[in-house]
Amino acid sequence: MTMDKTFAPADIEARINEMWNSASAFAAGAGSKPGMDSFSIVIPPPNVTGSLHMGHALNNTLQDILVRWKRMQGYDVLWQPGTDHAGIATQMVVERQLAEEGNEGRREMGRQKFIDRVWQWKEESGGTILNQLKRLGASCDWSRERFTMDEGLSKAVLKVFVELYNEGLIYKGKRLVNWDPKFETAISDLEVENIEVDGHMWHFKYPLAGGATYEYVEKDEDGNVTLREERDYISIATTRPETMLGDGAVAVHPSDERYAPIVGKLCEIPVGPKEHRRLIPIITDDYPDPEFGSGAVKITGAHDFNDYQVAKRGNIPLFRLMDERGGMRADGETYAVEAAKAKTLREEGGVPDEEHVDTINLVPDEYRGLDRFDARKQVVTDIDAEGLMILVEDKKVMQPFGDRSKVVIEPMLTDQWFLDAKVLAEPALASVKEGKTNFVPKNWEKTYFDWMENIEPWCISRQLWWGHQIPAWYGPDDHIFVAEDEETALNDAIQHYMASEGPWKAWLEDRIDNFHPEELITRDPDVLDTWFSSALWPFSTLGWPDKTPELARYYQTDVLVTGFDIIFFWVARMMMMGNHFMKDEDGKIVEPFHTIYIHALVRDEHGQKMSKTKGNVLDPLVLIDEFGADAVRFTLAAMAAQGRDIKLATSRIAGYRNFATKLWNAVRFAQLNGAALTLGFEVDEVKEPVNRWILTEASRAIQEVEEALAEYRFNDAASSAYKFTWNLFCDWYLELLKPTLNGDDSPAMHEARATMAYVIDTILALLHPFMPFITEELWEATGGFDGRPQPLALSPWPELDYADADAAADINWAIDLITQTRSVRAEMNIPPGARLSASLVGVTDTVRDRLESQAAVLERVGRFEALVEAVGAPEGTVQIVVGGTTLCLNVGEVIDLGAERVRLAKEIDRLDGEIARIDKKLSNDKFTARAPEEVVQGERDKRAGYEAEKLKVGEALERMG
């Protein structure tokens, strides 16, 4: 076939993909050799709403390189693809779509109809990102695509939830959680981003109850009194005045003498109508720092995590002030009655207990329904108007934001489900400590350890609709029944109540077999955190809890390839779940993977994080359109050095696009010159030094690529393959072959054609994991004597153990000679087209052989008119020392004798410098005594070489007179 001059990726990528698809080239086990081990990777499932970004491109390129490599090596390979249902993100996308279409909203639709709608969206648009992965060339087994809300995966989720619940590792409780007022759901600690923003700190006076006063005394470090005054208030500082209405106490440090006189007394929250203000106690706790602010802290247990701890320790009531949207709650019908009770209680010298305060209208009318930030302004204004504001400072404050919603997270007291992560973390921690699962690079272990060792309960419930609904049902008395399905839960409930003595026993006896389940039990409306199902991904995708052949074959998976940003979200949780549920016949833990390869983040060329707002986003699909998938992949691999972020510049991609073109043209050249594997070609029978040399180098390249990939040094693997292809094969081998290929028909020509074809096959195979499209295309284009029985993707990885040191020495000598000649020619401005005659002085037998066998090559590539042996250097020649022999170039009239003398003198200077440096070393007794013998000998050898060269150059200089 004829090939175009340049390689046009767009023309072939779709076709090659189609070919792989119809050949089922990526099906689990495709191309594997009998009896080979499995090699499996589960893809980090992208969000079903996602579209391919550079991070995905890097992540999946690296996986694909490993998978294609192992597949070619004959392993039984599975790369398991799929997507994640991404609870919040997906619900958000569909809600936005509903709004844009002018449709009724989620709440109006109702749960079931909304969920149906999301499924519909998923069927229509959910495949986008996987199709984009195909464009990248990802060789997943697409026939095994999974989705975290598939029937099978949902079954796994139910089973895990029920088992963990029965083991007491999942529980429900009223806790302070991170509440996202935009999505109106709880989120986990990990979904909160703490960001420093400009804020204020307000200092307020909390008047003491009943107008009481005390003597406030401040002292300096030496105990001298610096301030003494009578106060009828305690000064507190806050960044969140709107939470004052929920204060349960004011806390001071027990050692703080300033407030000792008033500890135990009551003070007033100076907000709202005076007659209804709550009084709160002044307590001691270790939490307040006497050095910070006034040393007194208001305690708002229901809206601050620190305060929550203090409140629990001090038995301080918790007052939830806000509704789901972060507005000041507008309920409180019992306000008048209950507040009056509380007031009475206070007048009698008591503190309202929880029973009373819970129903007190905490939020006075003027704040009701206000957004929390408006409420903040209002509270500040009102306190200021009353003259109780001491000062307001500008201050940087750390504020929690929802990672998806970007709104300020509100700590809220709600009922939620939790997973006791501490228990599950133990074995997950041990597996890494014992080296059964290894991080690459290893330093990520520390991050993992730190987090796992300090792990907090995981809030797994979400107040969303899209997701795995929690399999818990509540009886009429709120008794919880957890089961994999409603029928089981119902039976459990019936049993439970029949065995009880309560009213529900009678109710049941009345209408057993004749009531609707919902009259007895109702299902918890919450769904699980998306990451709960992702945590099961390595085994749920393989069919667990069923005992499938795939599970037996491909679990444990081999390597997890992912970014460090989801070590906590995903990696740690897969380890916890995998280690808890996956055991072998002996009951020993089988980790989800033996290696965790953590790759870098892709940034822009200046190291900035790519973001839409900065406008520095590189879209991999655009880059693929422009440069081809192979170039994008190769760039990412070449830059994937461990332990550093990737700063991606398009110039690099262009460079590797050029590499693809180079490869294309090399193969085209070979084609034009009749490259073809001949029947029965055996590398061991190759005779020509040039061929033996390239086979030696090919063997080395294969080994380098293998070693690098085995250690996940993708950049080293890429660069070895690159250098071999371009700098050795193209730059030298093909050039050295040209005289033979253009010459008369000869055995050498046939050997060249065959070797060329053989090495091209090797190159295509070596590069295939990195550049699958062009190599596959060229593989087709270069079918040998028997055609191509298999796509390259399923062809064997090259095996070549070949080394010929003599041939290498011969060819390297020729390369050296040509290089030095070129250098002199360029230096002396000799027209590139001019052919020079030259002679060699001091020719040994070895060199004579080389001259003889490579005469044609030397003359053509070195552009010599004639290259002959001579006894002495002819007049008017430029002399170069090439390994013990002096090459005398007859440059004719071009020669500038003065310049040539200077050139040679400079050369001698350089050699003198080298010799002096070595002499300095060798004359150091400590060096010769302590350095290893081979190092010392190496220096001596080098010195001898320089000496010999210097001698020749000196002779050349002398001859010039």
Next chain:
RNA sequence: GGGCGUGUAGCUCAGCGGGAGAGCACUCGCUUCACACGCGAGGGGUCACUGGUUCGAUCCCAGUCAUGCCCACCA
């Protein structure tokens, strides 16, 4: 406050105990019959700084400076 990382050619990055490398950019020369997305030849670096270990340090150790990221409850 804790943890991890990075400072090597103009730019983006490899290397990491024994003479400083790549790609891009730059300079010079090439319509050499595969490739100008090319070929050939070049210029350019006290390998952040200061100490230490060593026969020998860009590489190992300590400190300093600069810079990035992650975690963390200072109201």
